[in-house]
Amino acid sequence: MHKTLGIALALTLAASPALASDARIGEPAPAFTLSDTAGVTHNLADFRGKTVVLEWTNHDCPFVKKHYDGENMQRQQAEATGDGVVWLVVNSSAEGKQGHVTPAQADQIQADWKAQQTAYLFDTDGTVGRAYGAKTTPHMYIIDPEGVLRYNGAIDSIPSASPADIEKAEQYVEIALAELAAGQPVSRPLTQPYGCSVKY
Numbered sequence: 001m002h003k004t005l006g007i008a009l010a011l012t013l014a015a016s017p018a019l020a021s022d023a024r025i026g027e028p029a030p031a032f033t034l035s036d037t038a039g040v041t042h043n044l045a046d047f048r049g050k051t052v053v054l055e056w057t058n059h060d061c062p063f064v065k066k067h068y069d070g071e072n073m074q075r076q077q078a079e080a081t082g083d084g085v086v087w088l089v090v091n092s093s094a095e096g097k098q099g100h101v102t103p104a105q106a107d108q109i110q111a112d113w114k115a116q117q118t119a120y121l122f123d124t125d126g127t128v129g130r131a132y133g134a135k136t137t138p139h140m141y142i143i144d145p146e147g148v149l150r151y152n153g154a155i156d157s158i159p160s161a162s163p164a165d166i167e168k169a170e171q172y173v174e175i176a177l178a179e180l181a182a183g184q185p186v187s188r189p190l191t192q193p194y195g196c197s198v199k200y
Contacts, residue, residue, distance in 0.1 A: 021133025023141065025189045029149040030131040034090070034121040037103035042088065042119055049145050051180055052086045053173065055117070055155075056129065056198060058099030058137035059109045062161040063195035067138060068113045070163030073155070076174055077116035085177065089117045092129035097199035099137070100124070126200040136195035140173050144180060151176040153191030 022030045029052075033043045044052070055073070057064055067073040077087050091106065093099030101109065106120050123129050132141060133152075142151035156169035176186045 021131060023132040023149050023152060025149055025152060027149060028147050029141070029143040030128070032123075032128045032131070034123055034128060036119040036121055037106050039103070040119075042121060044143070044147070047086045047143075048147055050084060050086050051080075051145055051177065052088065052143040053080060053177070054132065054141040054143070055087065055089045056134045056137050056139040057089050057091055058093055058196055058199060059101070060098050061137045061196035064137050066161045066163050067155060067166070068115070070166045072163075072166045072171075073138070074114055074116050076155075076171070079174075080177055081116055081118055083177075083181065087117045089115070089120045090123050090128065090134070091120070092123040092126045092134060093199040094126060095124060098196075099199050126198075129198055129200065134198050136193040137198060138195055139193040139198070142173065142176050142180070142186070150180060150186045151189050152193075154193045157191075159192075159194035 029044065031044050033041055035041050059065070080087050089110070091099060091101065093101075103122075106122075110117065110120055138155050140151065140153060140155050141149060144150050151173065153172060155173050156166070156171050158165040158169040172188060172191055176188070179186050
């Protein structure tokens with residue numbers, strides 16, 4: 001099992017050495033409008049004045065499960081939203097591909113995990129994922145209150161599927177949010193994302 005995960009991770013990392021996309025650190029984040037599980041549309045521009053976190057997800061991915069089963073993602077979601085951050089979970093899995101879910105299924109999955117996101121958004125045609133260059137699940141982005149992209153990459157520093165590694169890892173997203181809240185530049189704005197490939 002671990003050997004299989006290791007091979008899958010190696011392939012994912014090897015397939016995505018660059019983060020070429022419309023999303024560039026220090027520039028305006030790509031605009032988007034997506035619907036949530038209740039059919040309500042969310043436009044990135046609506047969140048101007050607030051820090052926004054984007055989290056690409058696929059509930060069947062062992063790397064996503066690592067951070068939910070280990071309660072790392074929920075903890076960071078709760079702390080961030082408690083501080084006024086908008087946390088948007090994005091699902092870019094195409095219909096018929098792994099991770100594609102109905103709104104009801106998404107709500108149940110997030111409820112079972114006790115997730116604390118602001119909204120769960122559907123990007124079924126992959127337009128937004130490709131605009132951001134989202135390659136893995138999870139793949140994390142942070143947008144500042146002016147709409148500028150400040151972070152692009154992994155949630156943490158240990159690219160494994162084991163919840164046991166969470167405590168030992170440097171939590172990139174958490175650190176970046178703290179730096180932004182303190183009015184400081186993000187010390188590590190670009191890291192290599194890890195996980196399962198986004199199922200476009």
